[in-house]
Amino acid sequence: MRDVFTFIVGGKAGEGVKKSGLVASSMLADLDRNLFQMDDYQSLIRGGHNFAVVSSSADALTSHHLLAQLIVCLDERSYHLHRHELAEGGVLVYNSDVMSAEDGIGLPMTSEARPYPRPDLRVGVASITVLAVALGHDMAYIEKVIEREYKRDLEHNVAYASRIFELAAPTLAGRFPLARGHAQGKALYGSEAISLGAIAGGLDLYMAYPMTPSSPILHYLAAEGPKYGVHALHLESEVSVANMAVGSAFAGARTAVGTSGGGFALMTEAFSLAGIMEAPVLFILASRPGPSTGVPTYTEQADLKFAIGAGHGDFPRIVASPGTVEESFYLTADLLDLAWRFQSPTILLTEKHLTESCMNATPDAARAAWAQGEMYQGHEGDYKRYLCTESGVSPLLHPPSSEVIKWSSYEHDEVGITTDEPGPIAAMHDKRQRKHESIVEHLRGIRTVSVFGDGGPVIFTYGSSTMSVLEALRTGGIQATVVQPIYLEPFPVWEVERYRGSNPIVVEQSVSGQFANLIREQTGITSDRHIRRYDGRPFEPSELAQQIKDLI
Amino acid sequence: MRDVFTFIVGGKAGEGVKKSGLVASSMLADLDRNLFQMDDYQSLIRGGHNFAVVSSSADALTSHHLLAQLIVCLDERSYHLHRHELAEGGVLVYNSDVMSAEDGIGLPMTSEARPYPRPDLRVGVASITVLAVALGHDMAYIEKVIEREYKRDLEHNVAYASRIFELAAPTLAGRFPLARGHAQGKALYGSEAISLGAIAGGLDLYMAYPMTPSSPILHYLAAEGPKYGVHALHLESEVSVANMAVGSAFAGARTAVGTSGGGFALMTEAFSLAGIMEAPVLFILASRPGPSTGVPTYTEQADLKFAIGAGHGDFPRIVASPGTVEESFYLTADLLDLAWRFQSPTILLTEKHLTESCMNATPDAARAAWAQGEMYQGHEGDYKRYLCTESGVSPLLHPPSSEVIKWSSYEHDEVGITTDEPGPIAAMHDKRQRKHESIVEHLRGIRTVSVFGDGGPVIFTYGSSTMSVLEALRTGGIQATVVQPIYLEPFPVWEVERYRGSNPIVVEQSVSGQFANLIREQTGITSDRHIRRYDGRPFEPSELAQQIKDLI
Amino acid sequence: MRELGTYAENQWCPGCGNFAILNAFKAAVPKLEAAGVARENLVLVAGIGQHGKMFDYTNLTGFYGLHGRSMSSAQGIKLANPDLRVINFVGDGDSLGEGLEHTIFAAKRNAQIAMVMHDNGVYALTTGQFTPVSERGYRGPSTPTGTVEDPLHPLTLMLEVGASFIARGFSGELDHLAELMVQAVLHEGFAFLDVLQPCVTFNNTWKTYNDLVEIVDQPATTPEEARALFTRSDKLPIGVLYRREDVPFHQRLYGDANPIRDKAPREARQAQVATYLA
Amino acid sequence: MRELGTYAENQWCPGCGNFAILNAFKAAVPKLEAAGVARENLVLVAGIGQHGKMFDYTNLTGFYGLHGRSMSSAQGIKLANPDLRVINFVGDGDSLGEGLEHTIFAAKRNAQIAMVMHDNGVYALTTGQFTPVSERGYRGPSTPTGTVEDPLHPLTLMLEVGASFIARGFSGELDHLAELMVQAVLHEGFAFLDVLQPCVTFNNTWKTYNDLVEIVDQPATTPEEARALFTRSDKLPIGVLYRREDVPFHQRLYGDANPIRDKAPREARQAQVATYLA
Ligand SMILES: Cc1ncc(C[n+]2csc(CCOP(=O)(O)OP(=O)(O)O)c2C)c(N)n1
Numbered sequence A, B: 001m002r003d004v005f006t007f008i009v010g011g012k013a014g015e016g017v018k019k020s021g022l023v024a025s026s027m028l029a030d031l032d033r034n035l036f037q038m039d040d041y042q043s044l045i046r047g048g049h050n051f052a053v054v055s056s057s058a059d060a061l062t063s064h065h066l067l068a069q070l071i072v073c074l075d076e077r078s079y080h081l082h083r084h085e086l087a088e089g090g091v092l093v094y095n096s097d098v099m100s101a102e103d104g105i106g107l108p109m110t111s112e113a114r115p116y117p118r119p120d121l122r123v124g125v126a127s128i129t130v131l132a133v134a135l136g137h138d139m140a141y142i143e144k145v146i147e148r149e150y151k152r153d154l155e156h157n158v159a160y161a162s163r164i165f166e167l168a169a170p171t172l173a174g175r176f177p178l179a180r181g182h183a184q185g186k187a188l189y190g191s192e193a194i195s196l197g198a199i200a201g202g203l204d205l206y207m208a209y210p211m212t213p214s215s216p217i218l219h220y221l222a223a224e225g226p227k228y229g230v231h232a233l234h235l236e237s238e239v240s241v242a243n244m245a246v247g248s249a250f251a252g253a254r255t256a257v258g259t260s261g262g263g264f265a266l267m268t269e270a271f272s273l274a275g276i277m278e279a280p281v282l283f284i285l286a287s288r289p290g291p292s293t294g295v296p297t298y299t300e301q302a303d304l305k306f307a308i309g310a311g312h313g314d315f316p317r318i319v320a321s322p323g324t325v326e327e328s329f330y331l332t333a334d335l336l337d338l339a340w341r342f343q344s345p346t347i348l349l350t351e352k353h354l355t356e357s358c359m360n361a362t363p364d365a366a367r368a369a370w371a372q373g374e375m376y377q378g379h380e381g382d383y384k385r386y387l388c389t390e391s392g393v394s395p396l397l398h399p400p401s402s403e404v405i406k407w408s409s410y411e412h413d414e415v416g417i418t419t420d421e422p423g424p425i426a427a428m429h430d431k432r433q434r435k436h437e438s439i440v441e442h443l444r445g446i447r448t449v450s451v452f453g454d455g456g457p458v459i460f461t462y463g464s465s466t467m468s469v470l471e472a473l474r475t476g477g478i479q480a481t482v483v484q485p486i487y488l489e490p491f492p493v494w495e496v497e498r499y500r501g502s503n504p505i506v507v508e509q510s511v512s513g514q515f516a517n518l519i520r521e522q523t524g525i526t527s528d529r530h531i532r533r534y535d536g537r538p539f540e541p542s543e544l545a546q547q548i549k550d551l552i
Numbered sequence C, D: 001m002r003e004l005g006t007y008a009e010n011q012w013c014p015g016c017g018n019f020a021i022l023n024a025f026k027a028a029v030p031k032l033e034a035a036g037v038a039r040e041n042l043v044l045v046a047g048i049g050q051h052g053k054m055f056d057y058t059n060l061t062g063f064y065g066l067h068g069r070s071m072s073s074a075q076g077i078k079l080a081n082p083d084l085r086v087i088n089f090v091g092d093g094d095s096l097g098e099g100l101e102h103t104i105f106a107a108k109r110n111a112q113i114a115m116v117m118h119d120n121g122v123y124a125l126t127t128g129q130f131t132p133v134s135e136r137g138y139r140g141p142s143t144p145t146g147t148v149e150d151p152l153h154p155l156t157l158m159l160e161v162g163a164s165f166i167a168r169g170f171s172g173e174l175d176h177l178a179e180l181m182v183q184a185v186l187h188e189g190f191a192f193l194d195v196l197q198p199c200v201t202f203n204n205t206w207k208t209y210n211d212l213v214e215i216v217d218q219p220a221t222t223p224e225e226a227r228a229l230f231t232r233s234d235k236l237p238i239g240v241l242y243r244r245e246d247v248p249f250h251q252r253l254y255g256d257a258n259p260i261r262d263k264a265p266r267e268a269r270q271a272q273v274a275t276y277l278a
């Protein structure tokens, strides 16, 4: 049996459930254990049902688990929803002021909070006190944690926690003595890793319109960006965001935008604009279940086909998707850099399950790419923005300059002046097509596919599902070769076609199997072994392990 | 040698070149000959260079030719651009008031017009008089034509034409005595055929924002629609157009929208809305060269991939592309009908070379489909908009009704109320996926692929390139099997996969080979024989014939 | 008669100004029926945001559109079948941010839609970012040091672009609000109803509004008077503040015709096309 | 000094009001240089339409954006490098139809862009459809029996949404127009310049404008005065009609900082990230 300890805390939105999860994570991090936190919340502000799952292990860990050792229910609904998720030997603690139950341990979390202001907002402190007790900590440790994490109204929080400590200790003290781990680095949300990767990669300006699950990137960059000289702008619409970004790139700023599927749909006209202008812009597309407004606060992988085909007309673009939080840091910087190297729009395709999940990562900022285009060094005659080179890449120049620099949305000649003549039209198409080939050439020289393990069946997966698959293999003790294409367009056919004839298991979160179709389309590799989840929830490792076993 | 007679008239925008082409067409139609008119114009209103090519034949004809028997140049630029297009034995006539030349016949077209008001606008009349003379007509016939076609300022036009007649007759009279043909039907522009197909199919409302080359549909429906009870609305943007269309469909109106690539990009958010709402809306996407603003008044086939992948999330859609003007009439009605049958957005994908070319067609309105959805006949309990049926199609009901009808952009339960629960989310995905399968089932029962000829090499093509390929085969006397998928999504794999192993020649207008990729993706059929034109111009049959011969 | 509520669980924060809007609307429906608007002719169109949940909580035929775009869909519904009465619940971010253009064009056309704007000064559903009406300096997660933009003024803007009915209501005046909704739906043209809606979580304006709101009984009779009334600084007038008569868009387009009701049957339509093509 | 013209063939109709706009701009550039705006800091941004051809005809650094969206791109350019001076040539369809929202937000933010609107009352490039400023009854190919919409009034609309500089020019007053362009570019904030541009082909307004245009020397000093001036019915006043001082958007955001100029080198930036991550 693996050493995985899982803590679930559930309650209403507004009761600080996510915060409890974060504090639980920090306590498990204090034990140097690897962490994975998944926040499940609804599209509402108060009420409803939220929960946070924090799994931790002394060993590698890339997913939350839903079989929990300790479950704390702040309201009755949580009890009904989570009681069946209790692992053998696990403990369920509930708020006895709002419900009663036969199993589990009731604690009067609300009434104990009544002496203090806003008792409803304090129950989160109870939940993490319970965890601390169960992990065998003393009150001194708990005080330290509260000082660190619940600074506001510190005194009352400590007093309240002491009462909960006293009530919980008799039944729970030291129930789950956990092994220390060797985890390194920081617990980071995907959204933070992406933001930091963009900063490390040289980002100057970020534009967005709020949209779950991409908003945390906007919020992070708005709050933290200025320290690094990075500015985040919340504009009137995604249409404006994308057009402003292309303008910003024209002026020489490293520019990224972020959104989810619906917002990206509004950006596709400007995505094509970036294609013809050869504008370096990074588009961050964080998916949620679609179509349309769909299910805003949950996860799915059904924007792949759209991302790859987006924008009218023929033009090169790069689409890649990170498999882990750490990979999202590097890949964001890489895609910003590739946008500049190849003067093409790039898409970081990711999902709620990555942007809004938190796990350990040890990104090394000095190893991040730094966005840099090929700059104009002078050539015969006047500057030509769209000089037809062999690579298809024309040297860049930004204003102010004594040269005239013309970027155009119309088909244009080398200078950038409009043309409707057949020769120049075809020449520009050829130039951009050569750029596509240069991109392919470049990708052949870098790691475009990650392969984990060897032997056993071949499993194809990508994006945040990669984390689920890896954890499922650990959980189920399954030997397999996991193939994760990081780059999806241009597709690394040269890497993936090795697995021809393997009848791979394809794991993804799309009802139509967009990823499986892409593989078939690009490599001809077909399969009759599909695992698809499309109910908005990420895969659960034990369940997924079973599904894999059923197929092999 | 085939009996093909081609007339080219070139001049400045504003000189009535397109009109001359139309009148030339009508004169050739008077001979019951088959026609094909291609209008080449720039994105400007006056000046520049426009030309119209009218080819005609007593036999079948599906393209203009550029080798002309008679060329009339209204200005000097036309002379330089078109003189090399003269067929053996052909005649070039030019306006001797604005240029001089050694070859060709000069006529003082401008100075002869000076006695009358606005002489510049009258030179078109000269061009068609020249054609009439060369065809062997007398002045009485010409008067009739002018009465029919240039009614405004009739008297002056006739007087002017008489002078031109006198000047031209000595050298040109009866130079090209043409055989009568057996052509039937009307000379129709693609845009007219599409508009009429939509009307015949039951259209109620059409919404658009002007965009070449889809604007003629808006203009046609705005002018002619009301006679049939059809209304066309020019709104503030394509975003509004698409959202209004979905609202209109909700209320029960048969609704279509039209645009080109850039406008369609702005519609993709609402396209996905139609996907989740299961709204029957026909999107007409008339392509021009992209990316972005591209080349507004020319032709290309590079929006195929975008159309097929458009919109975030997984949902069924139907994409089909007509090969001829006549086919566009029926297919428009079919796609309106399919939108209603399957409550899914459909796309009529076409190109400038179809919407703005004119040829004979004999559409039979009574054979057009009539858009009709499966209506609610009552079931147990209250009406459920999204009832989970086996086919995936839920019966329709429109307001006013005593039942409550709820359409939603959020993921929803059967009633239409928002859900974020895993079970209902998956159930709705499954329902829509079943609908996709029902569509495939339906397509299996209808003609989804046209096959022309047999034996010889297999040529794959689609859309307006079909017309070019068929004409190239006639012109070059080539025997081949032309396979034209009309439906592109769902792709008729069952029909196309018959041609596996044929190493087909793939003819299309896209630099990246979007159509060839689609075939490979869907059927695994690969090819190393590609003919791609992407300079904004449609294929020219003799050239294309040569390219085909070079490959076989 | 059907219940006006649904089985959907209410997800608004306790104390939210949206409850009053929902209840006012539930009170308005029977009044509308009494005034001759059959319930089956009423269509509720909603944008995306906390306001949009009106769709889930109301047992009426409805259309839950896209964020910022529902006004376009609302117009489509009306133009397809002018017999329907369309009420569009929108957010301030929704209709003055993402969808500003559609709002303005609906007003410009005098499209017959009753637009009810839940004016809470925040993007509530996405956790409290500033909106086009937020005051300069507003701090939200996208503007942690305060927005540097000045607000739009919805009422004067609507006047400028031609709205023929302009009203303001307040969540704290439920009956009054219900009456305003009735008036808005009955108005033959574009009706803009700005509802002062406190958001207790991100922008709690209950006290300010309770202090400043004042019911006005007489609408302004000229645009100049209206502008003065809209921009009073001492008080926040609520009520129908301006209205004028004008022909609604659908009538300008088709007179009294109705594209759906008046549609020719298949045979007739196709015969007409055949005649043209012959 | 480079020629201001290019090798692109001019494609406007003879007699079009656009020629004067082009020539006025060519006259304005040296005046701007004299006023301290280096030519290399000047960026020309254009929308899509006949007006947009200013891009091809002018030998200046420029950005030929999307129909209706170039104002967003213009703001992006300014925000990336506030040292640049951005002039945005747009059409009335472009900036008040497709792109109305971006125009309004640029004004609301006081983004420092000189917006020059070629106001010809038609979608000229797409063959003469009505625009948001076309009078009711205008017949174009999309409204063969006349549009049923009432026009927007660009000047009062811009005033309403916060434009800090509002001017009107006329193609028939070339020197005056050149001077207005200079003023607009020098204005520290959002400058709206509405140019009455006759379209001889689809909307020939030369005579009306020649009859009605009157040069005004003094801008209005209050919004009320401005509104009165904008809506005079006897005359069409041209000139700088309203202006006020206000801090431009980029300065509100960054003060005098410049994201590009002030950017830390790679090592420093990455070291700072590493410190945070440690
Ligand atoms: C195209 C698009 N962009 C962004 C979003 C995300 N979104 C949902 S609600 C909302 C803001 C809602 O604010 P408001 O309209 O004021 O409504 P409120 O929640 O305040 O009632 C946003 C940005 C979306 N659904 N669609």
Ligand SMILES: Cc1ncc(C[n+]2csc(CCOP(=O)(O)OP(=O)(O)O)c2C)c(N)n1
Binding pocket: B209, B210, B211, B212, B238, B262, B263, B266, B293, D048, D049, D050, D051, D052, D067, D090, D091, D092, D093, D094, D095, D118, D120, D122, D123, D124, D125, D126, D131
């Ligand atoms: C998204 C999009 N929709 C439509 C068009 C087609 N289009 C090009 S120019 C134009 C109208 C131009 O009118 P206006 O802005 O007034 O410019 P003008 O030609 O009058 O100068 C339109 C609709 C386009 N290029 N992009």
Ligand code: SF4
Binding pocket: A045, A046, C011, C012, C013, C015, C016, C017, C018, C050, C120, C124, C125, C198, C199, C200, C201, C202
């Ligand atoms: S967040 Fe604000 S608007 Fe939303 S329900 Fe809560 S109080 Fe109401």
Ligand code: SF4
Binding pocket: B045, B046, D011, D012, D013, D015, D016, D017, D018, D050, D120, D124, D125, D198, D199, D200, D201, D202
């Ligand atoms: S169509 Fe009108 S705006 Fe365009 S160039 Fe001609 S006159 Fe000028």
Ligand SMILES: [Mg+2]
Binding pocket: C049, C091, C092, C093, C118, C119, C120, C121, C122, C123, C124, C131
């Ligand atoms: Mg709001």
Ligand SMILES: [Mg+2]
Binding pocket: D049, D091, D092, D093, D118, D119, D120, D121, D122, D123, D124, D131
């Ligand atoms: Mg215009």
